[in-house]
Amino acid sequence: MKITENKYSIIVSDFGSFNLGLSADCGQAFRWKEDDDGFWHGIVCGKHLKARQDTDTLTLYTSKEDFESLWKNYFDLETDYADICQNLSSDVYLRRAVETCPGIHILKQDPWEALCSFIISQNNNIPRIKGIIERLCETFGDEIQGGFTFPSAERLASLTVEDLAPLRAGFRAKYIIDAAKKVADGEVDFERITDSPIEYGREELQKICGVGAKVAECTLLYGFYKIDAFPVDVWVRRIMEEMYPDGFPGCADGVKGIAQQYLFHWRRTCVQ
DNA sequence: GGCCAGGCTTTTC
């Protein structure tokens, strides 16, 4: 990876196969938007980023300090996805998925935002998930340059289910409040989940009302970067039935979450 | 108007 520092931006090259738009909009994160000029906008950990990708370069309108301390890590630019994808390619369907949709990285999202987002995702579709999250941020986040921050667990823990009515989140509102309370008061300990094997996180997260196996796996994968977490939603269930009736291939062991993300996006956008 | 959406809880058998 090569980095050039300009007055208002950072130019990155030699970043492997990373694809910004695909990674930002393949169903793992819900707040990235592309404007009419091909710039992607996102807000992560209270900081707004404008970025675009051209053939061989990434341009990020940020400081070198923020690139090094936040964005480089968020976009997982230092992991060798070529190596991972080559290993996955020993399976025929995974090979098709990684070749058809190259450049997806797992985004290292804020754990609370990931948990809250995937609580909202249950029995829901992606456009509406984005709408609810947008209203959540506009209503309860802090306004900054470029948009609104994702409201903290502490902020939401001070609210009632009725306060969330403007989100039109339906039955999920009570789950958001329960999650916020348990995270804010430390009953669910994010630091310990970070430092523990994945099984601990599974048990802890499912103490929250409205968090089952699938939401827990998504939170562990996208919020805690436990890349062997394996969320099974309706799409992945279809994949398992259609392609892997005898189980998931061993070439994905240790990185099942990454394999899952490629298959999820491929099955949703390319197959049939 | 019925079906579906990155499911989970509650109720019933």
Next chain:
DNA sequence: GAAAAGCATGGC
């Protein structure tokens, strides 16, 4: 314990 019903909302 397994299976089914119920849950809010909105796009198609």
